[in-house]
Amino acid sequence: MDIRQLQYFVEVARHKNFTKASQVLFVSQPSISKMIKSLEDELGVTLLDRSEREVDLTDTGGLVYEQALKILQLMEDLSSSVNELVHLQRGKVKMGILPTVSALLFPQIITGFKKKYPRIEIQMVEFSAKHVEMQLEQGNVDFGVTVLPVSTQHYGTVSLLSEELVAIVGSEHWLVGRESVSLFELTNEPFILFTKEFVLHDVVWQACVQSGFEPKVAHMTSLWDFCCEMVASQLGISLIPRSMASRLNYLAVHVVSISHPHIAWELALIYRRDKYLSYASREFIAYIQANLPNKPGL
Numbered sequence: 001m002d003i004r005q006l007q008y009f010v011e012v013a014r015h016k017n018f019t020k021a022s023q024v025l026f027v028s029q030p031s032i033s034k035m036i037k038s039l040e041d042e043l044g045v046t047l048l049d050r051s052e053r054e055v056d057l058t059d060t061g062g063l064v065y066e067q068a069l070k071i072l073q074l075m076e077d078l079s080s081s082v083n084e085l086v087h088l089q090r091g092k093v094k095m096g097i098l099p100t101v102s103a104l105l106f107p108q109i110i111t112g113f114k115k116k117y118p119r120i121e122i123q124m125v126e127f128s129a130k131h132v133e134m135q136l137e138q139g140n141v142d143f144g145v146t147v148l149p150v151s152t153q154h155y156g157t158v159s160l161l162s163e164e165l166v167a168i169v170g171s172e173h174w175l176v177g178r179e180s181v182s183l184f185e186l187t188n189e190p191f192i193l194f195t196k197e198f199v200l201h202d203v204v205w206q207a208c209v210q211s212g213f214e215p216k217v218a219h220m221t222s223l224w225d226f227c228c229e230m231v232a233s234q235l236g237i238s239l240i241p242r243s244m245a246s247r248l249n250y251l252a253v254h255v256v257s258i259s260h261p262h263i264a265w266e267l268a269l270i271y272r273r274d275k276y277l278s279y280a281s282r283e284f285i286a287y288i289q290a291n292l293p294n295k296p297g298l
Contacts (some may be wrong), residue, residue: 003075005039006068008032009047013065016054090119091280096132096144097124098267099224104243105145105160105267105292113287120280128222129199136272142281143271147199150270158269158289163242165203165263170234171252180259183211190218190236192227200265204239207263228253241265 011021012032022029040047047061057065097106110122127135132144136155145160167186169175186208193215194201201220208215218236221227224244231238232251242265245255269288271277277285 001039001042002035003072005035005042006071008035009039010065010068010072012036012048012055013057013061016056018055088117088120088279088283091117091278092121092123093278093280093284094123094125094141095284096127096135096141098129098132098145098147099126104247109288109291112291113284116287117280117283120284122284128197130197132270136270139275142277143269143285145267145269147203148266148268150268154273155270156273158285159266160269160288160292161241161243161265161267163265165207165239165258165265166242166245167237167239167256167258168228168231168245168248168253169237169256170231171254172234173237173254175237175256176254178256180257182260183207183258183263184213184260186215186237187213189216191215192219192221192230192236192238193217194227195220195222198222200240203263203265207239207261211261239263 008021008025008027011024012018015021015024018029018032022032025032036048043060043064045060045064046058047064049056049058049061106124110124113120114122125135125141127144129146132141132146133150133155135141136144148157150157167175167181175181191204191208193204196202205215219230221230224240227238227240228248228251230236232253239258242255245253248255269285271281271285
């Protein structure tokens, strides 16, 4: 069944006249007659009573007319819905983000994006960096924020933040007053690390090993605030991104640069190369690239 068969049939039924229908449709009358006859042959029924001057519907024709109106309305709704999505009048974006760190980047971006596209729904779910990739693999999020490196063959990336890790120590620590320290000088220090599901755990551990020692772990936590509170309580030191350290003015901690080695901390938005990205997701990514806040370290 061709959608044009229904369109032509509905117009003839509506106007009860082939000539008027042809004028509305801008199609020749013979073409309309042929199309409706093919619909009747396909259904095996007579839809129109052509015996009188004014065309009328048969009983079966009345039934088909009612259903044809519903089908044509559904087709129109479908077209309108697709058009709204393509032109970003509505849509949905689901994004996996890192707790706390993403708060440095996204509140202002989301506010601006929602003003521009008020009918696009944005869902943001917090995961550790390692779990972001897992959620992407399972198709639970459209894209996410994680720590580089990732497989560039498997993932497309958009750079968000590039900065260094710094040491934070309590207010009575021997490093207070120092601006920098080599990582090797921290060999005997008790470390407060993030748990192993955090990429930061691996980054710090590998940097220490490459500097000739394994860190002495005093505590491990999955909570940023708790980590920093423990440092302020003189329970150990920690290595965190500089942007996070800059937010700790409310705590009695001292920030010390790592002079050697430089420990890079790079955040990126990632998405699967082999998965379709919706119009809304693509526009949100483009908006992030164009409106990323100009913060130190970017």
